[in-house]
Amino acid sequence: MKMSTLYVLQEGAYLRKEGERIKATYDKKVLLEMPLIKIEQVVLFGPVQVSTQALTELLKRGIEISFLSKIGKYRGRLQPPFSKNSILRRAQYAASFDSQKTLLLAKAFIYGKLANMRTVLRRTLREKHSDILEKSARRISAAIKGLKNSARIDEARGREGEGTSAYFYAFKHLIKAGDYDFEGRERRPPTDPINALLSLGYVLLTNDLSSACNIVGFDSYVGYLHADKYGKPALALDLVEEWRPAMVDLLVLWLINKRMIKADDFEVAMGNTYRLSKSGLAKFVQAYEKKKKTIIKHPVFGYKASYQRCFELQGRILAKFLLGEIHSYMPFVIK
Amino acid sequence: MGDLVPISALSEYDYCPVNCYLTYVQGESRENPYTVEGKILHARVHKKAKTKQDNVIQFRKVYLYSEKYGISGFADLVEAQEKTSQIYPVEYKRGRGRSWRSDRLQLCAQALCLEEMLGQKIPFGYIFYASSGRREKVEFDKTLRVHTAEVIDKVRRLFKSHQKPEPSYSSKCNGCSLKPICLPKETAKLKLAEISWR
Numbered sequence: 001m002k003m004s005t006l007y008v009l010q011e012g013a014y015l016r017k018e019g020e021r022i023k024a025t026y027d028k029k030v031l032l033e034m035p036l037i038k039i040e041q042v043v044l045f046g047p048v049q050v051s052t053q054a055l056t057e058l059l060k061r062g063i064e065i066s067f068l069s070k071i072g073k074y075r076g077r078l079q080p081p082f083s084k085n086s087i088l089r090r091a092q093y094a095a096s097f098d099s100q101k102t103l104l105l106a107k108a109f110i111y112g113k114l115a116n117m118r119t120v121l122r123r124t125l126r127e128k129h130s131d132i133l134e135k136s137a138r139r140i141s142a143a144i145k146g147l148k149n150s151a152r153i154d155e156a157r158g159r160e161g162e163g164t165s166a167y168f169y170a171f172k173h174l175i176k177a178g179d180y181d182f183e184g185r186e187r188r189p190p191t192d193p194i195n196a197l198l199s200l201g202y203v204l205l206t207n208d209l210s211s212a213c214n215i216v217g218f219d220s221y222v223g224y225l226h227a228d229k230y231g232k233p234a235l236a237l238d239l240v241e242e243w244r245p246a247m248v249d250l251l252v253l254w255l256i257n258k259r260m261i262k263a264d265d266f267e268v269a270m271g272n273t274y275r276l277s278k279s280g281l282a283k284f285v286q287a288y289e290k291k292k293k294t295i296i297k298h299p300v301f302g303y304k305a306s307y308q309r310c311f312e313l314q315g316r317i318l319a320k321f322l323l324g325e326i327h328s329y330m331p332f333v334i335k
Numbered sequence: 336m337g338d339l340v341p342i343s344a345l346s347e348y349d350y351c352p353v354n355c356y357l358t359y360v361q362g363e364s365r366e367n368p369y370t371v372e373g374k375i376l377h378a379r380v381h382k383k384a385k386t387k388q389d390n391v392i393q394f395r396k397v398y399l400y401s402e403k404y405g406i407s408g409f410a411d412l413v414e415a416q417e418k419t420s421q422i423y424p425v426e427y428k429r430g431r432g433r434s435w436r437s438d439r440l441q442l443c444a445q446a447l448c449l450e451e452m453l454g455q456k457i458p459f460g461y462i463f464y465a466s467s468g469r470r471e472k473v474e475f476d477k478t479l480r481v482h483t484a485e486v487i488d489k490v491r492r493l494f495k496s497h498q499k500p501e502p503s504y505s506s507k508c509n510g511c512s513l514k515p516i517c518l519p520k521e522t523a524k525l526k527l528a529e530i531s532w533r
Contacts, residue, residue, distance in 0.1 A: 300521070302524075
């Protein structure tokens with residue numbers, strides 16, 4: 001069944017339940033209507049009102065509701081009662097005390113991220129040679145080699161840092177349109193449009209992997225590569241790593257290079273903080289959602305499935321590893 | 336009474352032990368067109384608690400239990416012949432019957448409960464297959480009773496052990512609503528996969 005995430009960006013919109021549908025109205029006009037059966041999850045940006053009946057109905061159907069700020073900062077979520085699968089959660093917690101398993105998983109997540117970052121660079125290299133891209137790709141390869149031999153988690157993190165730094169150093173050479181001032185990854189706050197887009201993309205991605213964690217039955221707050229940090233869904237962040245390059249970075253590059261998002265889609269706030277305007281936000285969210293539905297080939301299973309389905313599949317692969325059904329976690333490596 | 340094994344778990348185990356484990360131990364559930372069809376069929380059946388048709392009294396959604404076998408569950412329908420005082424369970428199934436053996440097992444388990452609850456022998460019952468519209472008579476002979484007791488024991492041990500049986504793909508997986516969670520073919524591939532580190 002084709003299911004979608006319902007994003008509501010309109011400040012002051014009101015969501016209610018009407019029969020078997022969710023109806024969003026604003027200023028006495030109907031913004032949208034969606035059958036409940038087609039809703040995968042709900043994501044609200046800023047002050048959007050939702051009736052309790054609508055919330056209850058969504059939760060009854062196992063649909064999570066995420067709350068983000070107007071500009072996409074994660075506030076929290078409402079989720080239905082935990083699945084009954086305590087067996088998986090016990091295995092998850094037990095592995096978090098096992099330094100061997102933790103290291104194995106951390107290395108697997110980092111490998112997925114680095115390999116996919118390198119592929120993003122190589123795809124451009126296939127079209128046209130570039131010394132800078134070539135050099136960064138080689139630095140990532142070196143980081144992967146070091147990662148393979150890492151015997152401790154801080155070594156593995158060090159390799160991750162090396163690879164990521166090489167990647168973002170070359171990243172601006174992948175930007176083919178506009179006059180953007182990208183000098184490397186800047187998180188807090190994003191001081192240029194590209195970083196603003198990346199940050200927003202990663203927030204949406206983390207939200208989706210949190211949902212995948214919940215569907216599979218995990219506690220999304222207990223991770224392996226990401227240590228327990230207040231308010232951070234550590235396991236979701238672990239599972240996000242391998243998807244950042246393909247799902248977000250390539251999407252951002254595509255939107256910018258095809259000029260679907262331009263300089264005038266951004267607003268600049270105090271301290272040179274960039275963020276998308278309302279129309280820019282709508283464009284980005286729509287493009288992200290569309291990409292989630294596109295079909296890719298699973299590197300281990302060999303068959304094709306949407307990104308969205310693959311997020312869940314990777315969660316299930318992790319579950320199988322933790323339950324002892326398989327001997328290692330296989331990250332999603334793109335070609 | 337200690338933990339009673341649900342009767343529905345027995346036929347599930349007979350059909351596929353992994354499905355039984357995923358449903359009753361891991362607490363997973365998923366719908367597919369077959370499960371939805373089954374639900375609609377059962378909703379239609381469980382309308383009135385007690386009715387009478389010709390000389391047959393019909394009891395619907397009857398709670399059953401057996402301390403001796405440690406099982407409990409619900410019978411879709413229990414009929415009582417007024418003239419002969421014969422009582423027997425009737426189980427409703429969608430389709431033409433995905434597995435005769437699993438269905439007969441479930442019916443026999445219901446009979447074992449009724450025998451204990453009513454103190455009388457129940458020699459046969461019926462399975463009603465919705466798509467053929469026919470009732471198939473099932474004799475509760477010694478072979479079936481012994482097999483049912485064996486499966487009850489196996490399921491009890493499965494619940495206690497928390498040991499997930501090994502998934503292995505076969506054609507019956509295609510009709511199983513838990514295939515996207517069990518992932519039998521995928522698990523086989525994962526067992527052979529290694530990170531290349533290249």
